[in-house]
Amino acid sequence: MLFLVHMHVQIPPDADKDMIERKKAEEKAYSQNLQHEGKWRHLWRIAGEYANYSVFDVESNDELHTLISSLPLFPYMKVSVTPLAQHPSAIVQN
């Protein structure tokens, strides 16, 4: 089941740089893990912004929430979620 997720990252300019770098590294590892498992199906940078659009493939809303709220940078993110359904004109199944 697919969800489009918009994540906008807002790191306060006075945040501790080392801590942020550590969290970014964790975030990258976490994200790539989920991509390899097929749960984080797409990950795109929004050109010009510190934000991304992603597509998650999960079993339930609960799983989606667990995955997103476990992001190392989650406390610095503004997130919004759009549930996606099969489009009748799509040539592949979701």
Add this chain to the structure above:
Amino acid sequence: MLFLVHMHVQIPPDADKDMIERKKAEEKAYSQNLQHEGKWRHLWRIAGEYANYSVFDVESNDELHTLISSLPLFPYMKVSVTPLAQHPSAIVQN
């Protein structure tokens, strides 16, 4: 080059039903053609709305505009476009 495209369709309740059905059929054929060519890479219905999110893979902004503005239902759509870039944590190339 990828673009996320949000299309919201607004057909006035008093529109001619036959004409709309004809345009919907043309839209489906047009869309599936572009999907087979690989230019319309993803097409998802937004659950609960007469709207979709799509990802286009095109050579340029001009090609993107030509593809979207040629949609049979374009005069009934509100469209917005978000340019996507390679995300440094993505495990595949756009």
Add this chain to the structure above:
Amino acid sequence: MLFLVHMHVQIPPDADKDMIERKKAEEKAYSQNLQHEGKWRHLWRIAGEYANYSVFDVESNDELHTLISSLPLFPYMKVSVTPLAQHPSAIVQN
């Protein structure tokens, strides 16, 4: 799996009154059917507005979209959907 759904109905003042009354009757029957089946778990009127908040209990985004887009008054509605997850402080399971 639960979704909060906001439906705002906008019937143009010049719409055919008989047709609208017929659609409203169909809508009521359709809605009560789904309530009896347990898929439309809650249905509340927003005080002072021709709008409602509902909670649907479905298997998937696809089922949710099918249920909503089959509403007899769907062409007259503005709909938005919020996916709900289990809250850690809730004393019952969703």
Add this chain to the structure above:
Amino acid sequence: MLFLVHMHVQIPPDADKDMIERKKAEEKAYSQNLQHEGKWRHLWRIAGEYANYSVFDVESNDELHTLISSLPLFPYMKVSVTPLAQHPSAIVQN
């Protein structure tokens, strides 16, 4: 009398972690108490966000305000309230 309540929690990244954890524990106890009393009828997490939708069942606007403004995390919340009425198609009474 039912009210839909949207609560969005915004904890500043530099807040004291112990104090916040203590308040979260208090919040959980407070919320579960009200759920057991039947006043906090539903509590759902919004998938992907540090926010929830709730339904309160109270005698009056005053009682509603007292319950919400006594939340231990209230100073960190953005709250909005929607009064709900009986929907004519609902198969149960509010």
Add this chain to the structure above:
Amino acid sequence: MLFLVHMHVQIPPDADKDMIERKKAEEKAYSQNLQHEGKWRHLWRIAGEYANYSVFDVESNDELHTLISSLPLFPYMKVSVTPLAQHPSAIVQN
């Protein structure tokens, strides 16, 4: 129990003038009746707009919805409702 109600009236320029005048007269009678009963406690015009702010004093959300949705001009209105509670600094009871 008090509610602040904002009503914005939008009459399409091509509406039937006689019908609208009749509905306005009915609206006035209906409103003055409720004012005399004490249910429609305040009624103010917003300067420069075809809109008003009102305060209703009702027993419940259901009564509020019944009163508002029975307004003769309701189909032409955009309405929003704010539930009011006792303010601790107010020198009178609501």
Add this chain to the structure above:
Amino acid sequence: MLFLVHMHVQIPPDADKDMIERKKAEEKAYSQNLQHEGKWRHLWRIAGEYANYSVFDVESNDELHTLISSLPLFPYMKVSVTPLAQHPSAIVQN
């Protein structure tokens, strides 16, 4: 002459608690004074929010501005003002 005033109070979580309590007490005294004089005609809490709706009865915009900007908590408020006129259906004069 009446004005509807919306005041939303935003006290930063790290503000000095004693100073804020002192200002709140001053605010209460100030507000009750104006209520007794008849200038602050209504004061209602918005249910669930740290915000209020008020109605002021003043001689001029200048007097209104002086009264509001002298509020002890004014530096922590977001204020908006709506001028009210006599409604032709109101059964009392403003």
Add this chain to the structure above:
Amino acid sequence: MLFLVHMHVQIPPDADKDMIERKKAEEKAYSQNLQHEGKWRHLWRIAGEYANYSVFDVESNDELHTLISSLPLFPYMKVSVTPLAQHPSAIVQN
């Protein structure tokens, strides 16, 4: 007493041209009358839009509402009003 007034005119493309021209002529005469009387103190076109910003000088909110709602094009306007007070740094009195 001064008010800044924003008026945005929206004439439906299919409106009767003669009627609109007549109303525009009436509007011009009406406006110039009020300007000569000193009640409509300033009238500016917003560059690029069919809209204007005006400053009215009136005795009360009631007078303001009467002047604006009597505009021949009022049914085609979206109006918003901002009450103005004396600025402490202004070198002239309002």
Add this chain to the structure above:
Amino acid sequence: MLFLVHMHVQIPPDADKDMIERKKAEEKAYSQNLQHEGKWRHLWRIAGEYANYSVFDVESNDELHTLISSLPLFPYMKVSVTPLAQHPSAIVQN
């Protein structure tokens, strides 16, 4: 003196097609004339929308308003204007 102008064209689906085609042709001629004169310095299509961003080079706000409000499709446009100034880092003069 430069102004960025955003024009969004909204042609009602039931507009007379011949009349619109005629106006579009006039619009093109009008626009190209101003481009040749150097007053309409840039004209870009917004990808995916029936809208454009333009830069005008004019002597005054009055000239700008005259040029825009004389557009054959002006009655079908939503326009907004942003005045541009010399940027201190720009390597050319506006």
Add this chain to the structure above:
Amino acid sequence: MLFLVHMHVQIPPDADKDMIERKKAEEKAYSQNLQHEGKWRHLWRIAGEYANYSVFDVESNDELHTLISSLPLFPYMKVSVTPLAQHPSAIVQN
């Protein structure tokens, strides 16, 4: 050439009070100077807000930007600018 300018001042509650008082005094002197020169033609307080509407009379967008960005409180302001043109019904020239 006239521009309507909206300035909203946001001074953080923890800002240095002396520094702010000094800047306010400079701002007043600066503003009165420009008013005497005729460049800052009008200055009004928005009733109930720490904000103002002003009308500037300048030679160009560049001059306008220089005047506004030199305001002593500019770093604490949110500013928006609306270019004004001659209104055909105005009885005086801008």
Add this chain to the structure above:
Amino acid sequence: MLFLVHMHVQIPPDADKDMIERKKAEEKAYSQNLQHEGKWRHLWRIAGEYANYSVFDVESNDELHTLISSLPLFPYMKVSVTPLAQHPSAIVQN
């Protein structure tokens, strides 16, 4: 390929002044370099705001993102991007 880019700079009032001045100098050099290369085709100040509109001419969304996210002041900016296409009435090629 052209993109219109809106950049709004928000420097917290308590930021280190020397560091900001250094970053501004770097920003200027960086920007002028890209202007000389032809990649940053236009750079305009928005009159009255600490913001600019720019036009970039790049090969791809990826190049655009790299250029913008490398701006020395990027962590202090709110950026939005609009992809531009050839307008059929433009007398020059993008």
